[in-house]
Amino acid sequence: MVLSGGTSGIGRIAATEVAAQGATVAVIGRDQTRGETLVAEATALDGDIQFHQADLATQATVRSLAGELLDTYDRIDTLVHNAGLSSRLRTETEDGVELTFAVNHLAPYLLTHELLDRLRSSAPARVVVTASDIHHRATFEFNDLQFTSGYDSLQAYARSKLANIAFTLELADRLEDTEITANCFHPGFVPSTNLFRDAPLWTRVMVRAAAIIPGIGTTQQEGAQRLCKLVTAPKFKERTGTYVTGEGITSPTTEASNPENRKRLWEISADLVDIDPDWP
Template sequence: MTASEDTPRIVVLTGGTSGIGRIAASDLAAQGATVAVIGRDRTRGETLVADATALDGDIRFHQADLATQATVRSLGAELRDTYDRIDALVHNAGLSSRNRTETEDGLELTFAVNQLAPYLLTYELLDRLRISAPSRVVVTASDIHRRATLDFDDLQFTNDYDSLQAYARSKLATIAFTLELADRLDNTEITANCFHPGFVPSTNLFRDSPIWTRIMIRAAAIIPGIGTTPQEGARRLCKLVTAPEFGEQTGTYVTGNGPTSPSKAAADPENRERLWRTSADLVGIESDWP
């Protein structure tokens, strides 16, 4: 399958060893794509590769913990060395930390993985996306962002940390990042879109959350009509990677009902610009990219 067809030839997918990412990786490979799956767990990654032998495409595993900036930069170099083009970069990895934890870089863990890692990895791989244009950036967001605000005076919850609020803020940040990226990439043949996968109770996303959160999610999993299946979440991801319309539409937030307006906080130009500059400062790059 060539890169000009509906399914991109090379897809980089973070968070691809479990949940909707694992299903999406197999589905994209079944459509003929080469999928570079990024994950922390080598055993899961190698199992995924072994299971993909009968697919039309190819799944390759790259081990990386996206919590640290040195690892993200090393991953970027590894992917640049391995692939001479990237047709779609999918930021799907995410977590919700139970307690406020700082990374080796001194940053709050949930914000570092969910927002700063996609920001930095996009920066690291932008040249490969340009070479492959028309190409795409796809970000897994969440409708929980609607309950969050961007408090730039305490963006990383130094005070009064709450795991669900920290997760919601990180997803608000990912949407604001995606919309700002789309504007900055205007007229470059690189689209940037994000989506809400639905509430997927079976995900491991909240494995580190407080026990009351995990109990609530387990309860929701047995109530008909509350949750979304992992297969549906993966379908939404794959649609943004493969559907022709998302090779043209950019700066779009998509839910199960199609393109939807995100919260005012996510769409606000001043919020987006300030978050962009703050993220650049936190990862140690200039903010005038791309």
């Protein structure tokens, strides 16, 4: 299993639990120290955790990472896109893409493209994407998809999660006649993660308050269990194109599921990362 965002939060827990079942887990993260610590702590597990350091903000790094993964692993039967951030200020990457959109959406889009042939040869295989119910408050606004004006960090994050779901559903349709499934999930509101470390002060204060008030939010363990379910549950070996929350398989907004929106996002994304939009 390849898992981005696996050195902290729900990703770290999920990586450990899957490795405990005997799997090899390739964890992708920005922090070398955290990655090395995770590997050291996993030595007693039945499986194996290996760490790959990468900052998914840049397309060159994503492509380099893909090459490294292909050179290291003969099989990739599960690809989990869990890395994410919420940037307080509008920042562009060296590729000229708004940072939250680049990390949360374009990196999964591009990495899936780069690893798809290995997933095919390893099939049955799964693609799992961490989305969020916050997508309910977002729209695409294709005339200004990257918030060149009126940037709001929470809206940018919500739109990136909307993109995650639209991408997953479109990918599932395009892979319909293969043995690769694509599903996404809402981990719950997990206030104890580092997701909002770059968010505005008022957001960080609210998240911190939620973390200490009983009954508010979801624990990291609960969020990780939702991720593990999509990775290991037998029904998701064949079930594809679903959005899963704590209530089970539910429907995302029509903004996310609309075929025209999905196709347009797919084509714009292909243009931004310079690949053929007709893949796979």
